[in-house]
Amino acid sequence: MNADVSAGKQKLRRVLGIVRKETRQAWRDPSSILVAVVLPLILLFLFGYGVTFDPRFFTVGLVVEQPTPESGSFTAALSQSPYFRIETARDRRTFEAALVAGDIHGIVVLPADFAEQAYRGESAPIQVIVDGSDPNTADLVGNYLGLLWANWLEQESVSRAQPLLPMAVELQPQVWFNPEASSRHYLVPGSIAIILTMIGALLTALVIAREWERGTMEALLATPIEIPELLVGKLVPYFLLGMGSMALSVATAVLLFGVPFRGSFALLTLVSAVFLLAALGQGLLISTVTRNQLVAAQVSILSAFLPAFYFSNFVFEIDSMPWALQLISYAVPARYFVSTLQTLFLAGDIWSVILPDLLGLAAIAAGFFTLTAITTRRRLE
């Protein structure tokens, strides 16, 4: 009994010894501070200011084959729109080269009798040409012009007092949870998940590889320390550092980018902690397998950052991916974290979303730690 207690105390002392050593090293090593503080800020600014899917300013070439009162009215509607800047001409060939060169984002052709055609209910009375090599812009321009066209028709029918042919379906978009429909509001929480993936993997990817590279692992392994003690000792300081980065990122998102936060901080802390364990576990595994800092850093970018970027619903929709890729996404911790973060920020404590995410994260974290414990052997081979 007494021996057990003292063995337990010795264990604890060894873990604390490693914790103290790692903390001292992290504190003195500017690169870990850089990773924990500067990297999240840079990435957050990049995603917060640099990436946006909101409508922007489009230049469109308007071809008016024959000026009529209707064409004048449509031209006015188009140029009043905050999204478009227009240039006009009589011949579409004037704009073709500019469209190919990317100087303009689309061409709108108004045939001589476009108004009449529209009232007769003929399809496609006006022609919209967009550059399909840039599909995002092409879609946006096409959609906005479609909306603008519908608006214009409605206004014309009122001013002419001539009823429009009834439309089969009327589309009325209604945006929930993000009423401002600001892409920043869902990009910033998503980017926090990507950032934390990166930080978690990088922080720990380097720490065991460094011991191997500097020859200190050999000296450690020749002492009575056991592998789980070593792993826990290494994890604790970086876990705290990672939670610090998380707090910094959330504060920046709410205070600087004005992203609303509708959930509870307690739940946010819980999910972040579980997610961080998964990310740190992945880093530890990489570090143990590669035993080389340079390779470890590259592997952690390839195996943590890229999948987090592609398979997390952050930018690319998982639902529209082939099933094989969808399957892969279940193994990516960021998938769960992006969904939880977006929910907590924009909707609130929605347990039906967060609970499955939490379970997924816990399972992945457990998987990484098991693999790390198996691969970190007590010996040098």
Added chain:
Amino acid sequence: MTETLVRIDGVTKRFLENGTPAVEALTAQIKSGQVTGLVGPDGAGKTTLLRLIAGLLLIDDGTLRVCGFDPKTHAAPLHRVVAYMPQRFGLYEDMSVIENLELYADLRSVIGTERDEAFARLLSFTGLESFTGRLAGALSGGMKQKLGLACALIKRPRLLLLDEPSVGVDPLSRRELWRLVYELVDQDIGVVWSTAYLDEAERCASVLLLSEGKALYQGPPQALTRSLEGRTFQVRNISGERRAVLARALERPAVIDGVIQGRSVRLVVGKGGVAPAPGDIGAGPEAVIAAVPPRFEDAFMDLLGGGPRGRSPFADAYASREHPIDSVVEAQDLTRRFGTFTAADGIHFRVKRGEIFGLIGPNGAGKSTIFKMLCGLLRPTSGTARVVGLDLAKAPSEARARLGYMAQKFSLYGDLSVRQNLEFFAGVYGLGGRRRRDALKRMVETFALGPHLDVDASTLPLGFKQRLALACAVMHDPDVLFLDEPTSGVDPRTRREFWSHINAMVANGVTVMVTTHFLDEAEYCDRTALVYRGRIIATGAPDDLKERARGAGRSDPTLEDAFIALVEADDRESLA
């Protein structure tokens, strides 16, 4: 009262299945209360054996018991009683002396008053009391090694394993470390000291001599050395070229080994052999042959069946040269500062054509800095460096075309074949067409590389690697050859072969610059400069330096004694 701590019985360790074993069918014992020397060149299996004993690797075959424990099944209790200091000492350079000690105390559960006592005892034992707050990375090589030792000793072990503790450490610190180790031995701790320096074997109570994973000898070193009594001689008062005398002596069938020792030549004759008469080896009319006591290295060479014999192919293959300029390498007030640190301070010397000039000193003394300035790899803060009369600051590429450089650990491309390495270096030196073909052919013939041409350089045996590295450095017929630690860690046989090539080139008028911390290698030099803390504290022939240390209680001082005496005198001067 000695007990057997380690029983090694038929132990074999392979890293690749069916590969060459790193340790092969080894049987040996290690006892408490004495220093057991694990002696052998790089790649002999020393580190592997230490790791097996420390429980960091598992044996493939045989049985191993360490302090009564099987390392495979009882690793934990073994780690409690065995302390291990790996190469590079296992220190955290970004932590202070006391923080390193605290970590190992935590890991070995040394707490409370025991902890305070251990710190006080080890700090005074190693003389690190006044450096407790200094970062380990900022300590000198000797102090790092003492700290490594202190960390290993935090809990008194039964067995202490030291992996090459004296590499890169100045002779003064090395002597100090031996003193510390003898104190431990007096407390009945068993110490294993691994080393590639054969002179250290003589300080051990027992020696396990390893070569290619096998034990060549086990027992007291004196017993082995004694077997050579009456077979070791020194040719003194040589008039004329001592390198030629050595070459001629090695052509005699009775002589199994020979090396240059300052101005003299040391010879070992085979069993029942007779030393050649000075006249027979062209040593000149005043030369005498004196019997000298055998060294451990002589015995090792005897076990290996003698050193390389005969003439170096270079004696005939290398064109002899005449130069109008007599001072081939010249350093004038060379100074190099890195920030506030002066790595080289007012370095001044001239090297004549056909001379071997050595820069000797411990790691970090400034040898490499001086060397790099002379090869044009580093710009001096002030002063001038000249090679064959060309100022390296003004005509760096012309000067570099006249010099050959062989880096430490031979910078070959391991994943290129021997032929590709040679072709690459021919290209680097701008050899083309006929000159290139001729140079390649000459190198392949001279160094007998023909059978290995399509083998990857990394898989070559050490001796061939060294030949290839030398071939790559001399392919363009340089006037000056720069050698950076050319044979440290290499077995004595390969080292002799290497120097036979160098000697042959020097005979043809090539000038050689060497850096080394390995004092045996300095014996090959015509003149040496002792570098210490960025300055040259003494210059002269090895024999003259030894002469300066004579009288201080030593009748026949070694170069190491001379080194220590000169360094101590310099320390006193700088204090005064």
